[in-house]
Amino acid sequence: MASVRTLGIVVRSTDVFETSSVVTIFTREIGKVSALAKGARRLKSPLQGGLDLLDVSDIVLLHKATEALDLVTEAVALERFGSLRRDLAALYAGYYIAELLSDLTDFNDPHPRLFDAAAITLRQLGDPLLRSRRVLRFELACLRELGSMPMLDACAHCGQYVEARGDTFAFGLATGGVLCPECRPGQPHVATLTGRTLDAIRILASPGNDWRDLDPSPSALQPVRTTLGSIVSHLMGHRPRLLPFLGV
Ligand SMILES: [Zn+2]
Structure with a gap:
């Protein structure tokens, strides 16, 4: 049994016994852990206030x-x-981030870059104008970090560069991205994306600040929200509980 000191974000907490809690913590050093916090809910507990949901805490674990x-x-x-x-909308977005960290990552599988992305996103959720785009960027960072980033240029099935048909692309929500016309038949869960929506996803997935210039109107962002929500749902095996509470 090793003592580990790490930064962590509490992503779930359940009361147990009289005064204790079982917490799920997404830590920077060792990934997701489930831990008992003995007596954490006692008034004078040294753990009091150190394990609140969505705070970044300095944590020592056995x-x-x-x-x-x-x-x-x-x-x-x-x-x-x-x-x-x-701000309730910011809180829902924060809970959604916690749900992704809790349900998409494995125990004892560290992803420090994902931890940093979560902390930065949580810090910035108070800005209503950029909030939706920040959450979408976090989802894409999550998909990339966990090895599930959809293909956005080459066919997810055969690897060939995919051109638009008219202005639309076939996009496999379960099979990992754009599909060429030859590979599309027979694929499950295929959505049709406009070139504009696919471009928006590309820009949100890219480093730099171009994503700040994306059209923030609901008509532009809603198809991106729907697409990423579907990809995350396929990966999770069910629709995230907080997904319906996210605006665009
Ligand atoms: Zn193909």
């Missing part, structure tokens, strides 16, 4: 290599995201 729960021995909140307490 980490078990087996299936058993880890044990939280220290937890201090380093960063609280005020907008999540003031």
Whole structure:
């Protein structure tokens, strides 16, 4: 049993016994862990306030290599995201990020870049104009980091460059991206995307700041929201609970 100090974001918390909690923490160093926080809900507990949902905390764990729960021995909140307490839309977006981290990542599988992307996104959710695009960017970062990034230029099936038909593309939601006309027949869960929607996804997936110049109107962003929501749902095996609460 090793003692590990790490940054972590609590993505789920369940009360157990009189005063304890079982928390799911997405940590920067060792990935997702499930841990017992003994007495965390006692008023004078040293863990009090260090394990609130969606805070970034400095956490010390007794980490078990087996299936058993880890044990939280220290937890201090380093960063609280005020907008999540003031703004319901920001809070829903924060919960959605927590749901993705909780349900898409595996235990003990670290993804420090995904941790950093989550912290940056949570920090910025108070800006209503950019919020939707930030959440979409986070979803794409999540897909890339977990090896499920859809193909956006070459056919997901045969690898050939795909040209638009008219102005539309066949896009396999379960098979990983754009499909050429030869490969499309017989593929399940194929959506039809306009060139504009596919371009928006490309820009949101790219580094740099071009995504800030994307048209933020619902008519432009809604098809992107629908497409990424469907990809995430396929990956998760069900529709994320918070997905219906996200606006565009
Ligand atoms: Zn093909």
